[in-house]
Amino acid sequence: MSAPQFLVPVLPDGDVFVLDGPEGHHAATVQRLRVGERLVLCDGSGGTAAATVVGAGKGSLELSLGERSYEPAPDPRLVVVQGIAKGDRGELAVQAMTEVGVDAIVPWAAVRSVARWTSDKPRQRWADTAREAAKQARRSWVPPVAAPVSTKDIPAGALVLHEEAALALSAVPLPSTGDIVVVVGPEGGIAPEELALMADAQPVRLGPSVLRTSTAGPAALAVLSARLGRW
């Protein structure tokens, strides 16, 4: 297994660093990393530093830092506009999409979204889920979770997953740069009047079956990642 990854706001300069706070607690107390073990520090924006534990305290680790590397920002970006789902389905979607390689997530208050977000807390929960999933998946970019949008704010030309679409996602032409925006409906699907409100929306099909909202985004990202040569 590859070395575990921990997030820091900014990659430290110099050869030594003390990892403390919640990430230090997680590394020292939960994952119980010991002297000599290797880990990766990541700034969540493409930057990583290899590190080796040289001292273990109570809730913190002393690290010797090695090679830095930087992964450029992805282009094209894979952006998913995700219909707000009830229960834990939204978080399951965010978790799996982050593993599979989403570059940005935009929550969407759709007509058929049963749950209504009345504070920033649910968005923050999605952002925390994306952060944890990016760490687990060893991704060097943590996908941001935007403030929720309404239907008219969905970018023009978005690929809208729809079971009755004539065109398959596996066959639709893809741009080689910029944003590829995929729209995933909430559990009850996308309402016809919503589709009409989206400028230049391009309905696309993802197989013959009806997919749950927590399955559709990750499956679409897998197909797109393979098509773009990322996988």
Next chain:
Amino acid sequence: MSAPQFLVPVLPDGDVFVLDGPEGHHAATVQRLRVGERLVLCDGSGGTAAATVVGAGKGSLELSLGERSYEPAPDPRLVVVQGIAKGDRGELAVQAMTEVGVDAIVPWAAVRSVARWTSDKPRQRWADTAREAAKQARRSWVPPVAAPVSTKDIPAGALVLHEEAALALSAVPLPSTGDIVVVVGPEGGIAPEELALMADAQPVRLGPSVLRTSTAGPAALAVLSARLGRW
């Protein structure tokens, strides 16, 4: 949304049918289907019959049957050997894989599988999950869940998802008939000695990130479905 689907052991002959038992209860009491509404009866083995509700009783529905259709057995078959995972991760994997189009699921008692199956109950739970997911996804074939296997029973030539593999799943040659077997490790991954025990195993990579066991199978199936022209 497409009409809801209900499973029957055998598709009825004739023009009328009473749907009772657990499926009738679900249709009449939980989903509250009413006279005039449409549904689909499915035998889980490719056969379906369109139906219209002509009478609603307590826990049962009287149906008028319409057009029958039959979807041939898929070929090639997509078979996933799924490492047994702890908690609900196994069921989440089975659910999403069934939506995305797996044709058969084989539980695998891997070295790093924390959970041990000591009765048929967990297999039955996976089979129930596959059955429910196939209904929800409107699939006419319910993927069977086999008895658990050990490493030496994994079919020769299987594609083994492995983060260090040189070959990408999106590039590996695929047979046009027979079984395409994909092996997904449990949460701790596949042990080196297990890989050595699998005859002619073909390690393949699925992207640059580390995927959870409940994400890897669905993502692999999405890539394969697109490559096979199913999607």
